[in-house]
Amino acid sequence: MPILDAKDYLKDGRTRYIAAINVAIPQAARKKISKWEEPEHFGQVNRIIMRNYQILKxxxxxxxxxxxxxQLSDEGFEFKFMTGIYKLDEGIDIFMCYEYGWYQLQxxxxxxxxxxRFF
Structure with a gap:
């Protein structure tokens, strides 16, 4: 299928336009577009969790x-960030940052x- 211009898009509709895009984009560019890149906020969240871990440790x-x-807050600890929740037999939920966790008391x-860790 030949590369279509805007006039062909208007005449033939969406299906033909999408097909034209697939033909027009070179294979190397398609691979680059389809490669998943980590969003910027993932790194930020990871840094916060690692800081929480270091503080707990x-x-x-x-x-x-x-x-x-x-004492935790002054160190820069952020209570909203954790890696999981560990439940004790007593019914206590411990908020975890890797192998260290915290439980909020009165x-x-x-x-x-x-x-x-159990492997």
Whole structure:
């Protein structure tokens, strides 16, 4: 099918126009267009999650002593970003950043947990 111009598009309608686009775009360009590229916000989200992970790792204590919310916030922790939710047998939902997680306690305190990966 030959490459159509705007006049042919107006006469023949949508189907012929789409076919013309497929013929007009070289194969190399089609491959480049079809290649998926990571959106910019994916990198931003990943940086936030990694920062949360580093903060949890640094503030984690094996005794399970709770810390204040402001301590996490002052470090730059963002509570809305996590990698998953781990449910304990007691019915507690721990919000995870990889193998470290947090649970919101009463009176603006947070308990940090370490949940090793099971493979």
């Amino acid at each position: 640094r503030l984690y204590n094996e005794r399970g002593m709770p810390i204040k919310n402001w 009176d603006n305190k947070v308990r940090i947990y370490f949940v090793p």
